[in-house]
Amino acid sequence: MIAGMIPMALGIGEGAQQTAPLGRAVIGGLLFATAATLLVLPLVFSMVQERAGVKSPSLDPEDSQSAFAIEQPGNQNPLRGEAL
Secondary structure, eight states: HHHHHHHHHTOTTTTTTHHHHHHHHHHHHHHHHHHHHIHHHHHHHHHHHHHOOOOOOOOOTTTSSTOOOOOSSSSSGGGGTOOO
């Protein structure tokens, strides 16, 4: 896309003085968007991930590290239909 806009940005051909600024703006926008996507976005993502907690994502109540863990005495498990 950038290579296709170079003749327009250089002002080659009829009516080039009118279309050259548009070509330069398109090339600048594409370069900026590409740099932001490849450099800035991963940097911001890594900074956000560093601040995130390192808790267990498990929703299983039998997982002892889960935020939803159920304390159960002994080996009895009421979720499986066993008696307390």
